[in-house]
Amino acid sequence: MEIDLSRPILARNDQLASRNRERLEAAGVFALDVLASPGAGKTTTILATAALLRDRYRIAVIEGDIASKVDAEKVKAHGIPAVQINTGGACHLEADMISRALDALPLADLDLVIVENVGNLVCPTEFDLGQGARIVILSVPEGDDKPLKYPQIFALADAIVLNKYDTMHVFDFDEAAFRDAVRHLNGGAPIFPISAKTGEGVEAWVAWLSERVDSARDGGLQT
Amino acid sequence: MEIDLSRPILARNDQLASRNRERLEAAGVFALDVLASPGAGKTTTILATAALLRDRYRIAVIEGDIASKVDAEKVKAHGIPAVQINTGGACHLEADMISRALDALPLADLDLVIVENVGNLVCPTEFDLGQGARIVILSVPEGDDKPLKYPQIFALADAIVLNKYDTMHVFDFDEAAFRDAVRHLNGGAPIFPISAKTGEGVEAWVAWLSERVDSARDGGLQT
Numbered sequence: 001m002e003i004d005l006s007r008p009i010l011a012r013n014d015q016l017a018s019r020n021r022e023r024l025e026a027a028g029v030f031a032l033d034v035l036a037s038p039g040a041g042k043t044t045t046i047l048a049t050a051a052l053l054r055d056r057y058r059i060a061v062i063e064g065d066i067a068s069k070v071d072a073e074k075v076k077a078h079g080i081p082a083v084q085i086n087t088g089g090a091c092h093l094e095a096d097m098i099s100r101a102l103d104a105l106p107l108a109d110l111d112l113v114i115v116e117n118v119g120n121l122v123c124p125t126e127f128d129l130g131q132g133a134r135i136v137i138l139s140v141p142e143g144d145d146k147p148l149k150y151p152q153i154f155a156l157a158d159a160i161v162l163n164k165y166d167t168m169h170v171f172d173f174d175e176a177a178f179r180d181a182v183r184h185l186n187g188g189a190p191i192f193p194i195s196a197k198t199g200e201g202v203e204a205w206v207a208w209l210s211e212r213v214d215s216a217r218d219g220g221l222q223t
Numbered sequence: 224m225e226i227d228l229s230r231p232i233l234a235r236n237d238q239l240a241s242r243n244r245e246r247l248e249a250a251g252v253f254a255l256d257v258l259a260s261p262g263a264g265k266t267t268t269i270l271a272t273a274a275l276l277r278d279r280y281r282i283a284v285i286e287g288d289i290a291s292k293v294d295a296e297k298v299k300a301h302g303i304p305a306v307q308i309n310t311g312g313a314c315h316l317e318a319d320m321i322s323r324a325l326d327a328l329p330l331a332d333l334d335l336v337i338v339e340n341v342g343n344l345v346c347p348t349e350f351d352l353g354q355g356a357r358i359v360i361l362s363v364p365e366g367d368d369k370p371l372k373y374p375q376i377f378a379l380a381d382a383i384v385l386n387k388y389d390t391m392h393v394f395d396f397d398e399a400a401f402r403d404a405v406r407h408l409n410g411g412a413p414i415f416p417i418s419a420k421t422g423e424g425v426e427a428w429v430a431w432l433s434e435r436v437d438s439a440r441d442g443g444l445q446t
Contacts, residue, residue, distance in 0.1 A: 119372070122343055146262060
């Protein structure tokens with residue numbers, strides 16, 4: 001006999017995610033779920049994003065990791081409030097973890113919550129967290145073929161950030177092939193080439209995000 | 224009520240893994256499980272390894288991916304037999320997938336089977352495949368803090384390959400900090416800095432692997 005427990009688990013997660021979403025919308029807070037491989041530059045991208053937006057919005061970060069507080073410490077060192085979730089082995093964040101992290105944040109005094117998911121291009125795909133948007137960060141060193149190998153996560157992204165763009169000359173990354181592969185999976189998601197390290201391209205990405213934060217703050221519908 | 228299905232699933236996987244191990248040992252074949260993030264250079268490292276060893280050993284590759292045949296095609300283009308496993312969403316290989324892949328290979332005519340696991344630093348850790356050794360490949364662009372964030376996979380590795388070593392000048396990678404973090408988790412695993420692209424360092428790594436392949440071929444005990 002086989003019991004498929006994935007359906008009830010996902011159904012329960014979806015319920016909790018809806019509750020998170022209602023709570024965020026009521027508070028006028030936009031939540032961004034950041035998905036990527038280990039080492040694609042999630043934390044650096046979040047810091048570069050916050051650096052451009054912190055005068056305009058009140059920002060907090062939720063850090064998801066199997067273990068360690070490395071990332072939350074890094075974020076706090078920049079004066080941005082951060083909550084660390086250690087999943088203790090689990091390969092993705094779930095809505096109930098976010099719910100508890102939101103309890104620890106002063107939602108009424110925030111405009112933007114950035115959630116850094118566990119470094120993983122597979123497991124987070126099925127778990128709605130209640131976010132306003134999900135982005136996938138791919139870094140140039142990982143190679144242009146990743147959308148072919150991890151199609152689900154590229155298919156569900158609201159935007160794609162192509163990070164470490166400043167190292168393009170060091171790697172054999174075929175940007176046209178990458179864009180083609182993404183287009184086949186996801187016609188709607190814009191692609192933002194950036195270097196979180198040098199700041200190149202970050203403004204265009206931040207403009208996209210700001211539109212959504214403004215819309216959440218105004219109580220508008222999120223798309 | 225909560226039912227923990229992970230124990231029976233893992234117990235069944237361990238049984239099948241033991242069967243794979245007996246089968247490989249009986250055939251004098253060494254199986255290497257290659258673990259890494261997406262884009263760390265698993266396929267390139269396997270090709271660089273096979274290039275140095277193909278005159279000495281009869282080699283086949285088992286490719287694990289969520290989707291696509293990109294990697295198996297790449298390996299076959301180099302004249303090395305390859306079996307592609309598409310997990311259809313699953314974030315790791317399991318022993319029964321390897322068992323079926325071994326059915327498709329002429330085991331009696333092989334010395335070395337290299338298994339490229341799904342790109343993931345979390346999920347494959349708990350699933351024994353019946354391999355003779357497991358290695359983790361970390362690439363320099365991913366950053367030196369990965370052992371802190373993904374400790375389990377570094378703890379169980381028999382060896383660690385530090386790939387894309389030729390790009391060290393482009394990234395802020397603290398090699399001493401990386402080696403320290405690995406030592407805390409895993410005192411026994413040697414670290415091999417290599418560039419699978421330029422060939423730098425590959426010989427030392429291949430010497431380590433060859434010892435184990437020879438030992439399996441001679442019917443000796445694998446360590």
